[in-house]
Amino acid sequence: MKTTLVVNPKGGAGKTTLATNLASYFASAQLPVTLMDYDPQGSSLNWLRLRTPGGPRIHAANAAPGKFGQLRSFEMYVPPDSRHLVIDAPAGCSGVLLQEMLDRSSTILIPVVPSMIDLHATTNFIRELLAMGRMRRGSHIKMAVVANKVRRSMPAYAPLQQMLDSLGLKLLARLIDSDVYLKAAETGAGIFEMNPSLTQAERKQFMPIVEWVTGEVGLADAAAQADMVCDLARSRAA
Numbered sequence: 001m002k003t004t005l006v007v008n009p010k011g012g013a014g015k016t017t018l019a020t021n022l023a024s025y026f027a028s029a030q031l032p033v034t035l036m037d038y039d040p041q042g043s044s045l046n047w048l049r050l051r052t053p054g055g056p057r058i059h060a061a062n063a064a065p066g067k068f069g070q071l072r073s074f075e076m077y078v079p080p081d082s083r084h085l086v087i088d089a090p091a092g093c094s095g096v097l098l099q100e101m102l103d104r105s106s107t108i109l110i111p112v113v114p115s116m117i118d119l120h121a122t123t124n125f126i127r128e129l130l131a132m133g134r135m136r137r138g139s140h141i142k143m144a145v146v147a148n149k150v151r152r153s154m155p156a157y158a159p160l161q162q163m164l165d166s167l168g169l170k171l172l173a174r175l176i177d178s179d180v181y182l183k184a185a186e187t188g189a190g191i192f193e194m195n196p197s198l199t200q201a202e203r204k205q206f207m208p209i210v211e212w213v214t215g216e217v218g219l220a221d222a223a224a225q226a227d228m229v230c231d232l233a234r235s236r237a238a
Helices: 015-028 043-049 095-104 116-131 158-167 179-187 196-214 219-237
Strands: 002-006 033-037 059-062 084-088 107-112 142-150 171-176
Touching: 002 015, 002 095, 002 196, 015 033, 015 043, 015 084, 015 107, 015 142, 015 179, 015 196, 033 043, 043 059, 084 095, 107 116, 107 196, 116 142, 116 158, 142 196, 158 171, 171 196, 179 196
Parallel strands: 002 084, 002 107, 033 059, 033 084, 107 142, 142 171
Antiparallel strands: none
16 A cells, blocks of 8 residues: 655645545546545545545545544544555644654655745755654655646746755646636545546646656556547537
8 A cells, every 4th residue: 555645834735635636536546545634624534525425435534633532543444455545634743643644654745835935834844854763764755846726827936946956856746726626625526537628737737746656657648548538428428
């Protein structure tokens, strides 16, 4: 099982958007997936409750710190057949809780909004992350940054690139600020479960994330071919 931690110390960076759509991809590809929510607000778990019954299955795991007497280990159960575990981290996580999530993870995705305030907080967090024991002891954990909520009028942002250069990291993907993600959040769906003709741009931007997490290249071409088949079937039905 591969475990992907989606984390950023700041709220509003798009952690849940990234986590839910990644889980959506695996579910739509018929890969057993579990979405684990560490945030007490439970945004990912609420998204799962909105999903259409009978759709692609995503197992829910609640890892938020429990109240006294609550069996947290039971809520955190991950089915043994899960191929992928996606963790949605809470804002401001640190200490023992952050270490617990790192101990589970094989890949780390850090979404960041291109703004000076967000970049400052994210830079400090990544430096702290790299200094942690789990990351320093010959760890094979992969880490990448995703620019989220990128404005179409400003697809590139020089301070973001400067931050990445200072940390020795590369930008994995840019996700344009789009109403499609809002619609997906409202309906308990992901961009890979929605009409391909309406989500083509968002899927194309997201596929480098999927390929990086899975270690499989060429998935973008396969997804494009699948979309063409769906569009052809719809045109014939019409």
